[in-house]
Amino acid sequence: MFKGSIPALITPFREGAVDEAAFQSLVEWQIDQGSHALVPCGTTGESATLSLEEHLRVVRLCVEAGAGRAPVIAGAGSNNTAHAVALAQGAKAAGAAAVLVVAPYYNRPSQEGIYAHFKAINDAVEIPILVYNVPGRTVIDVSVETMQRLAKLQNVVGVKDASGDLARVTRHRLLCGDKFIQLSGEDSTALGFNAAGGVGCISVTANVAPKLCAQFQDALAQGAFEIAREIDAKLAGLYKAMFIEPSPAPAKYAASLLGKCTEEVRLPILACSEAAKAGIRAAMTQAGFI
Numbered sequence: 001m002f003k004g005s006i007p008a009l010i011t012p013f014r015e016g017a018v019d020e021a022a023f024q025s026l027v028e029w030q031i032d033q034g035s036h037a038l039v040p041c042g043t044t045g046e047s048a049t050l051s052l053e054e055h056l057r058v059v060r061l062c063v064e065a066g067a068g069r070a071p072v073i074a075g076a077g078s079n080n081t082a083h084a085v086a087l088a089q090g091a092k093a094a095g096a097a098a099v100l101v102v103a104p105y106y107n108r109p110s111q112e113g114i115y116a117h118f119k120a121i122n123d124a125v126e127i128p129i130l131v132y133n134v135p136g137r138t139v140i141d142v143s144v145e146t147m148q149r150l151a152k153l154q155n156v157v158g159v160k161d162a163s164g165d166l167a168r169v170t171r172h173r174l175l176c177g178d179k180f181i182q183l184s185g186e187d188s189t190a191l192g193f194n195a196a197g198g199v200g201c202i203s204v205t206a207n208v209a210p211k212l213c214a215q216f217q218d219a220l221a222q223g224a225f226e227i228a229r230e231i232d233a234k235l236a237g238l239y240k241a242m243f244i245e246p247s248p249a250p251a252k253y254a255a256s257l258l259g260k261c262t263e264e265v266r267l268p269i270l271a272c273s274e275a276a277k278a279g280i281r282a283a284m285t286q287a288g289f290i
Helices: 020-032 052-066 081-094 111-125 145-151 168-178 187-195 210-221 224-239 247-257 276-287
Strands: 004-007 073-075 099-100 131-135 156-161 181-184 200-203
Touching: 004 210, 020 052, 052 081, 052 131, 052 247, 073 081, 081 099, 081 111, 111 131, 111 145, 131 145, 145 156, 145 168, 145 210, 156 168, 168 181, 168 200, 187 200, 187 210, 187 224, 200 210, 210 224, 224 276, 247 276
Parallel strands: 004 200, 073 099, 099 131, 131 156, 156 181, 181 200
Antiparallel strands: none
């Protein structure tokens, strides 16, 4: 259902507002370059600093520009369950194919609270749900046992796992079943993740290297691991550069080098320092993009 290279899209800004033309142009380019699906309004899309109106508008813009050529998995996460439900309802109304829902951050709920959060969204909106587990950002971890329970809910179809624990891929497969979609949330672990049973990656790097990221995932799907390793090695420096300073500033600066958008971000994220820019330019040059 959802697999391959799935860019966690940046949200271009210009003078403080969403640059709608740049965003839709980015969507068009992503599809043309072979991206298999699209994620608007995730962490990389600065969802935390988008207003509700902006958030839903960006999802609609993505669906409109995609025109059915690639599934849109809309970010719909919040630590406020009612707000997450509203985002999921808005995503469905906009025509998204699924929603990506991060584990509820900051509040530090119990595993039972995490389950209740996702069940509330599952029960309120008839749309496929991907659970996003990223303990480094949320503080809490969705345990494998809780994921097993979530997988039994009607609308929960898979996970974006950014725990960095590759052993979980096998454990999730054993407990949640072979049909449970497992997507890596980290470019640097995508090779091992797919080898263990994953089917794709929700990628930051794909914002600026969509063709190579798509070719990488295609090679993995075909079992062509030698080709995949070669592409992975070519992109390794870029994986690191995308987090040389807080994301998505590096991705936006790299995209600006390609003429895709400005490097503008929203506070509390800052635009890249000159030192970071030099590192990003070097990684882009090494990968052959500039």
